[in-house]
Amino acid sequence: MSESNDSSRTPSPRSKGPSRVQAKVVIPDDHSMLSILGSSDELLRVIENAFRADIHVRGNEITITGSPEESSIVVRLFEELTELVSGGAELTADAVERSIAMLRMTSDRPAEVLSLDIISSRGRTIRPKTVNQKRYVDAIDRHTIVFGIGPAGTGKTYLAMAKAVRALQEKKVNRIILTRPAVEAGERLGFLPGTLYEKIDPYLRPLYDALHDMLDPDSIPRLMAAGTIEVAPLAYMRGRTLNDAFIILDEAQNTSPEQMKMFLTRLGFNSKIVVTGDVTQVDLPGGTQSGLRVVQDILDGIADIHFSKLTSADVVRHKLVSDIVDAYGRYDETLRQSAPQAIKGAVKRPRGRQ
Structure with a gap:
């Protein structure tokens, strides 16, 4: 120079x-x-x-x-x-x-x-696009259980699925298991037409869409029929031990603490778990605590478990998505600060007594 x-x-x-x-x-x-x-x-x-x-x-x-x-x-x-x-x-x-x-x-x-290739498929290469995404991908390599927590569009599920597909291609695991809680977000399953699988299918559709980006679409039915790839609602995980598998729990903010415990204890030998979710988009019924919100306090300090945090700066969709995420964050913070605060030491009087 x-x-x-x-x-x-x-x-x-x-x-x-x-x-x-x-x-x-x-x-x-x-x-x-x-x-x-x-x-x-x-x-x-x-x-x-x-x-x-x-x-x-x-x-x-x-x-x-x-x-x-x-x-x-x-x-x-x-x-x-x-x-x-x-x-x-x-x-x-x-x-x-x-x-x-x-x-x-x-x-x-x-x-x-930007040069870290995860997988190449159908003429395109999937790679991290931000520092936090790379740290998230690296954490998946190093740890048995990884939580990817962040807003919509940060690639937390997509990158986890790319790592799962690569692990399968390299024969590090024998199968991929993708699961989501089928939470009723505005609609009741009972009112939807069709069989149970047809009712659940819309909840799992984003996972199928990602698979089609990473694998030959013609091979997906064959892999699913052989049990090499399984896409199922979270309730179907109960009672199982999952060995030699790469397991992804998506939309984990819609699990209860009990469901989260049930899922994490499915871990078997030579398996890896990635849990993804956005704690700002909980669709659980009022009063139900999100398992994703409390799990870090519960598991903090346990070796081989890692929490990756992604932010609006890691959004890889349209630039407006990042602005929307930030705007809602400011709005929620304003509501939190304006909410009535309990006075420490105050004693509530029983009704009817003056």
């Missing part, structure tokens, strides 16, 4: 500052500048909008002029993007934005986070 000057350019408003340095990044000849800068410089504009620095591109040289801190981050960003492209990754605006966030907020390297 060396310094250079460009006196022909009129300083932009961003050029003002007490201390500015100039740095240069040279992209290796065997890398395509188009891959790093994007079609019509789309990715370059994302980078320029994120930093208070001037970025000049000439041939395969990129010159950055800005504060020492900003220039350093931009240099590191181009180095990370170059490594991603070298590894065969296809850069997108979303990947660049997430790389910038990682460099600003964590010590993790985007090239390590």
Whole structure:
């Protein structure tokens, strides 16, 4: 890296500052500048909008002029993007934005986070997209029981299923068991048409959809018929011991503490459990405590059990989903703070006595 000057350019408003340095990044000849800068410089504009620095591109040289801190981050960003492209990754605006966030907020390297392939299927590769997602995936490798807790769209179930499919493909387990509590969220099962399986099927449909993303759809009925993949409501887990299996409990916020205990004690030899849920979306009847809300207090400190927390920053759906999650979080916090608080030491008088 060396310094250079460009006196022909009129300083932009961003050029003002007490201390500015100039740095240069040279992209290796065997890398395509188009891959790093994007079609019509789309990715370059994302980078320029994120930093208070001037970025000049000439041939395969990129010159950055800005504060020492900003220039350093931009240099590191181009180095990370170059490594991603070298590894065969296809850069997108979303990947660049997430790389910038990682460099600003964590010590993790985007090239390590965004290049971790879990499985490749049907022309696409499933990999974590945020630091917390990578830590979650790594925890699944290291621990026997992992809880993935976070809002909608953070990939907690999808990544767990990808790990399950890979474990099956690598013959680390003999079967995958996917389960959900069939909680009546606005509808009563008895009023739905069809057999019991047909009534339960809508609750399990998201799990089937994820499987179709990761496996050849034609193989899924065969694997299910052989018992290699089982998708069933939580009630069907009672009384079983699950050996040599990768077991995923989805929507765990809709379990009672008793159901959670029942499920966790199904663990057999050479098995792994991943429990996913969002404690802000409980559909249990009023007064019923969520098993996911209390389980961390109960199991805290037990070896080989890990709790991974994901946040709105890990949402990988439309950007509005992250904003919606944050808005509801602020609303719930406002309600909590405005709720009447019991006065410590106060004694409630019996009715009828003055």
